[in-house]
Amino acid sequence: MAQQKKFVEEITSMDVDFAKWYTDIVKKADLVDYSRVRGCMIIRPYGYAIWENIQKNLDAIFKATGHENVYMPMFIPESLLQKEKDHVEGFAPEVAWVTHGGMEKLTERLCVRPTSETLFCDHYKDVIHSYRDLPKKYNQWCSVVRWEKTTRPFLRSMEFLWQEGHTAHASAEEAQAETIQMLNVYASFCEDYLAIPVIKGQKTDKEKFAGAESTYTIESLMHNGIALQSGTSHNFGDGFAKAFEIQFTDKDNQLKYVHQTSWGMSTRIIGAIIMVHGDDNGLVLPPKIAPIQLAIIPIAQHKEGVLEKAQELLNRLKDTVRVKMDDSDKSPGFKFSEQEMRGIPLRIEIGPKDIENNQCVLARRDNGEKMVVSLDDLEEIVPKTLQDIQKSMLEKARAHRDARTFSATDMQTFAKQLEETPGFIKAMWCGDEACELEIKEKTGATSRCIPFEQEQIASTCICCGKKASKMVYWGKAY
Amino acid sequence: MAQQKKFVEEITSMDVDFAKWYTDIVKKADLVDYSRVRGCMIIRPYGYAIWENIQKNLDAIFKATGHENVYMPMFIPESLLQKEKDHVEGFAPEVAWVTHGGMEKLTERLCVRPTSETLFCDHYKDVIHSYRDLPKKYNQWCSVVRWEKTTRPFLRSMEFLWQEGHTAHASAEEAQAETIQMLNVYASFCEDYLAIPVIKGQKTDKEKFAGAESTYTIESLMHNGIALQSGTSHNFGDGFAKAFEIQFTDKDNQLKYVHQTSWGMSTRIIGAIIMVHGDDNGLVLPPKIAPIQLAIIPIAQHKEGVLEKAQELLNRLKDTVRVKMDDSDKSPGFKFSEQEMRGIPLRIEIGPKDIENNQCVLARRDNGEKMVVSLDDLEEIVPKTLQDIQKSMLEKARAHRDARTFSATDMQTFAKQLEETPGFIKAMWCGDEACELEIKEKTGATSRCIPFEQEQIASTCICCGKKASKMVYWGKAY
Numbered sequence: 030m031a032q033q034k035k036f037v038e039e040i041t042s043m044d045v046d047f048a049k050w051y052t053d054i055v056k057k058a059d060l061v062d063y064s065r066v067r068g069c070m071i072i073r074p075y076g077y078a079i080w081e082n083i084q085k086n087l088d089a090i091f092k093a094t095g096h097e098n099v100y101m102p103m104f105i106p107e108s109l110l111q112k113e114k115d116h117v118e119g120f121a122p123e124v125a126w127v128t129h130g131g132m133e134k135l136t137e138r139l140c141v142r143p144t145s146e147t148l149f150c151d152h153y154k155d156v157i158h159s160y161r162d163l164p165k166k167y168n169q170w171c172s173v174v175r176w177e178k179t180t181r182p183f184l185r186s187m188e189f190l191w192q193e194g195h196t197a198h199a200s201a202e203e204a205q206a207e208t209i210q211m212l213n214v215y216a217s218f219c220e221d222y223l224a225i226p227v228i229k230g231q232k233t234d235k236e237k238f239a240g241a242e243s244t245y246t247i248e249s250l251m252h253n254g255i256a257l258q259s260g261t262s263h264n265f266g267d268g269f270a271k272a273f274e275i276q277f278t279d280k281d282n283q284l285k286y287v288h289q290t291s292w293g294m295s296t297r298i299i300g301a302i303i304m305v306h307g308d309d310n311g312l313v314l315p316p317k318i319a320p321i322q323l324a325i326i327p328i329a330q331h332k333e334g335v336l337e338k339a340q341e342l343l344n345r346l347k348d349t350v351r352v353k354m355d356d357s358d359k360s361p362g363f364k365f366s367e368q369e370m371r372g373i374p375l376r377i378e379i380g381p382k383d384i385e386n387n388q389c390v391l392a393r394r395d396n397g398e399k400m401v402v403s404l405d406d407l408e409e410i411v412p413k414t415l416q417d418i419q420k421s422m423l424e425k426a427r428a429h430r431d432a433r434t435f436s437a438t439d440m441q442t443f444a445k446q447l448e449e450t451p452g453f454i455k456a457m458w459c460g461d462e463a464c465e466l467e468i469k470e471k472t473g474a475t476s477r478c479i480p481f482e483q484e485q486i487a488s489t490c491i492c493c494g495k496k497a498s499k500m501v502y503w504g505k506a507y
Numbered sequence: 508m509a510q511q512k513k514f515v516e517e518i519t520s521m522d523v524d525f526a527k528w529y530t531d532i533v534k535k536a537d538l539v540d541y542s543r544v545r546g547c548m549i550i551r552p553y554g555y556a557i558w559e560n561i562q563k564n565l566d567a568i569f570k571a572t573g574h575e576n577v578y579m580p581m582f583i584p585e586s587l588l589q590k591e592k593d594h595v596e597g598f599a600p601e602v603a604w605v606t607h608g609g610m611e612k613l614t615e616r617l618c619v620r621p622t623s624e625t626l627f628c629d630h631y632k633d634v635i636h637s638y639r640d641l642p643k644k645y646n647q648w649c650s651v652v653r654w655e656k657t658t659r660p661f662l663r664s665m666e667f668l669w670q671e672g673h674t675a676h677a678s679a680e681e682a683q684a685e686t687i688q689m690l691n692v693y694a695s696f697c698e699d700y701l702a703i704p705v706i707k708g709q710k711t712d713k714e715k716f717a718g719a720e721s722t723y724t725i726e727s728l729m730h731n732g733i734a735l736q737s738g739t740s741h742n743f744g745d746g747f748a749k750a751f752e753i754q755f756t757d758k759d760n761q762l763k764y765v766h767q768t769s770w771g772m773s774t775r776i777i778g779a780i781i782m783v784h785g786d787d788n789g790l791v792l793p794p795k796i797a798p799i800q801l802a803i804i805p806i807a808q809h810k811e812g813v814l815e816k817a818q819e820l821l822n823r824l825k826d827t828v829r830v831k832m833d834d835s836d837k838s839p840g841f842k843f844s845e846q847e848m849r850g851i852p853l854r855i856e857i858g859p860k861d862i863e864n865n866q867c868v869l870a871r872r873d874n875g876e877k878m879v880v881s882l883d884d885l886e887e888i889v890p891k892t893l894q895d896i897q898k899s900m901l902e903k904a905r906a907h908r909d910a911r912t913f914s915a916t917d918m919q920t921f922a923k924q925l926e927e928t929p930g931f932i933k934a935m936w937c938g939d940e941a942c943e944l945e946i947k948e949k950t951g952a953t954s955r956c957i958p959f960e961q962e963q964i965a966s967t968c969i970c971c972g973k974k975a976s977k978m979v980y981w982g983k984a985y
Contacts, residue, residue, distance in 0.1 A: 062630060062633060062634065064579070064580045064626065064629070064630070065584055065587055065629055066580045066582045066583070066584060066617065069580035069581075069582060070580070071577065071578070071579055071580065071626075071630055072577060072578040073577055074575035074576065074577055074645070077575075077576050077577050077578055078575075078576070080578075081576065097552035097555075097556075098552065098555050098556070098559065099549065099550060099551055099552055099555050100549070100550040100555055100558075100650075100668060101542070101549055102542050102544045102547035102548070102549065102666055103547075103581075103619075103650060103652070103666055104544045104547060104603075104666070105544070106543055106544060109543055122609050122610060123609050124608075124609065125582075125605045125607070125608050125617075126605060126606065126607040126608075127603045127604060127605050127606075127619065128604065128605075128606045128607065129603070129604040129606065129616075130602075130603050130604075130654040131600050131601050131602065131654040132600060138607075139544065139603075141581075141605065141619070148542065148549075151542070151543055152540060152542070152549050155540060156540065167552070171650070172578075172581060172649070174581070176608040176609040188580055188581055188582070190578060
């Protein structure tokens with residue numbers, strides 16, 4: 030019991046200190062360990078298994094929508110990074126520079142990729158000549174480096190894992206369609222696999238990606254009411270194509286510039302999973318991406334027949350769900366806490382009395398519900414319950430998000446709301462960057478997105494009072 | 508026809524210039540493109556799809572043998588790299604150094620990982636305390652950087668993709684068993700999936716990994732008789748554990764050092780696939796890892812019913828094999844060359860006459876054989892033929908390897924053999940590094956391995972004439 034208590038005591042309550050609660054979970058659920066390299070994390074087996082499940086499912090969707098994987102070098106020569114003016118301005122201040130190879134000083138510095146637009150452009154220039162070579166729809170899974178001042182596991186680290194899609198198209202329309210398609214892929218993936226509801230919309234000019242014509246985003250809301258940008262899709266128009274001279278001969282025999290897009294989702298999304306679904310007992314994982322979906326925990330396992338029965342259930346279920354049995358010598362209570370801490374969606378408790386009655390206890394991680402079920406029904410009830418959990422988690426997250434989405438028509442209400450109960454604030458905006466900056470200064474909120482689903486909350490900008498055409502989601506953000 | 512000729516003419520014959528033949532294939536089969544970063548390659552979709560198939564199969568084997576994937580930072584602080592003396596001496600001369608982050612100079616240089624022993628050790632020190640924490644059997648898929656002077660795609664590049672397994676065990680016996688198990692995994696994988704026969708053995712002290720107690724290797728022989736180290740497995744004993752102070756409390760309550768291993772296979776193996784199986788028409792891929800296993804090529808596709816029938820075959824076969832139909836407006840001859848260049852193991856040719864007779868032509872890439880087969884039998888004959896191809900490719904490679912494996916009992920024969928027809932030379936060795944160096948100086952051959960399967964070719968060292976206990980495979984190597 031002492032051991033069990035210790036396990037649970039070590040987590041700070043989310044209401045007491047949300048940031049501490051987050052880092053406690055990250056460590057206690059064995060997702061991450063800190064490394065000796067400032068701001069770089071070690072992704073441990075359990076954390077990496079979550080990423081593998083995200084990767085596997087997302088990759089299948091990319092392939093089904095006609096994308097191909099490639100691998101580009103991790104280094105970008107300084108002169109290449111500088112080719113697109115806005116892009117280099119955005120990224121140069123936060124890159125790591127390689128200056129020496131072996132014992133020699135390099136004649137040109139290489140940066141470790143913070144993102145790979147410049148490398149893809151340089152390659153596309155080589156391989157695109159005719160309309161027959163289009164579209165090019167490439168993606169790569171890799172790690173990137175951004176020299177951040179303050180870092181937090183998953184949310185903001187110097188190095189993180191991600192995928193970056195880079196496409197080139199014959200027309201502006203096709204590039205725009207791709208940009209929106211991939212935003213929709215991210216949105217559906219978040220809702221269907223991660224049980225995270227998102228707001229789809231466009232970034233303001235101030236918040237868009239360095240070098241992009243337009244940036245689209247999915248924004249999610251964490252349990253504490255702070256927003257998280259969870260995936261972005263950029264339309265570059267022909268800006269990069271002009272900087273890199275990526276031209277093709279079209280069907281009409283004219284030389285034209287390609288139109289490009291890029292889009293990315295990263296290990297940051299694991300931070301969202303933690304902060305959207307987690308509770309004071311630890312992580313809560315959506316069944317679709319949980320490395321272990323079901324934990325079988327024998328009760329009084331020293332008694333005759335208990336371990337055998339638990340093993341029998343494991344064998345029966347192992348082709349249907351991702352299941353583990355915990356037959357270690359820890360107490361059942363300790364095993365329960367551990368299973369809860371690690372966010373395993375479902376638990377079977379089985380002891381001598383249960384066996385006698387041909388039943389077991391099924392405990393849901395998401396809402397703590399316990400059901401006594403017949404052992405005969407497990408093949409049916411376990412997958413069904415996992416589906417239920419997946420569905421309820423999305424509903425619960427959506428209800429919380431909706432309850433923390435507010436409207437404001439004056440700056441005072443806006444600021445007060447964010448101060449008292451942070452969340453999304455819907456407010457009208459004139460489109461002027463000066464107002465965006467003023468709102469940030471006065472409330473701490475940034476524009477999260479101009480949502481596709483517009484509402485007419487008022488007719489004037491909440492900041493300057495001039496005519497407003499756009500409703501914007503605002504919020505404090507990670 | 509002009510177009511077709513051009514396609515084929517661009518490949519240098521392997522007998523004329525093997526090195527040029529290799530780079531021609533790498534480019535013409537769309538595996539790789541050169542980047543603007545010296546020595547770094549762009550792995551194109553077709554090349555990357557081969558790597559994905561290798562990765563998928565190897566990863567499944569790793570998991571089936573109890574290994575877990577993790578992700579370590581890509582940077583190693585200089586002081587951490589220096590902790591194990593032999594290791595830093597081996598790697599420091601060939602690493603890339605990050606000296607600046609953003610606008611600031613770092614207080615300590617970071618090297619971009621050339622391999623990650625030091626990072627794993629540092630982490631193991633944190634997470635291993637008791638015998639209950641052992642074994643730790645971790646693996647990671649990532650890219651590494653080694654500052655090479657001369658580079659060639661896949662074979663030797665500044666950056667390459669690989670997996671690196673790192674394990675920690677309670678006893679020396681267990682570490683040794685793991686080392687050999689993983690060598691056997693690599694050997695079986697090469698033979699079963701890549702159709703590449705390998706020699707398993709131990710490296711001499713001169714050739715072993717920097718910091719290892721012993722290094723085991725699988726060695727394969729390329730078509731031109733040059734050897735390629737195709738995968739290695741290292742036993743570190745407790746050397747790293749002592750340098751990094753990785754200790755655990757054993758069952759007997761004694762504090763002990765762990766015993767460690769590491770093992771790796773890289774994109775270099777794609778170079779082996781090219782050079783073991785390729786011919787003057789291009790790449791020849793083993794069916795098990797070919798991204799496309801079957802190409803359906805319609806003949807006279809403008810004629811009524813041809814494309815429809817080809818499409819029907821595609822639909823019938825697409826759940827059985829990885830299949831593509833080429834209905835582009837190129838000539839059939841051009842499509843054949845392209846399919847051959849890309850090493851697609853099997854081709855179906857189907858034209859109006861075939862359709863009339865309810866048949867098609869099945870052409871094998873590995874031996875050029877053509878068979879006329881009934882359309883009714885395709886679901887059965889296509890997978891069977893792919894299995895045959897996989898098997899014949901291994902047999903053919905083994906026959907070639909055996910034909911190019913020679914024995915020598917005197918230095919003159921040794922040198923002459925390597926000069927005239929390079930291959931593996933089996934010769935006795937006394938175990939003295941001086942002889943190893945002299946053999947290299949006189950013949951250009953390095954010791955490839957001390958094979959597990961020993962033969963008593965002579966009783967004395969081929970170099971010094973002293974008593975010899977070991978038979979060694981020698982050869983020129985990439």
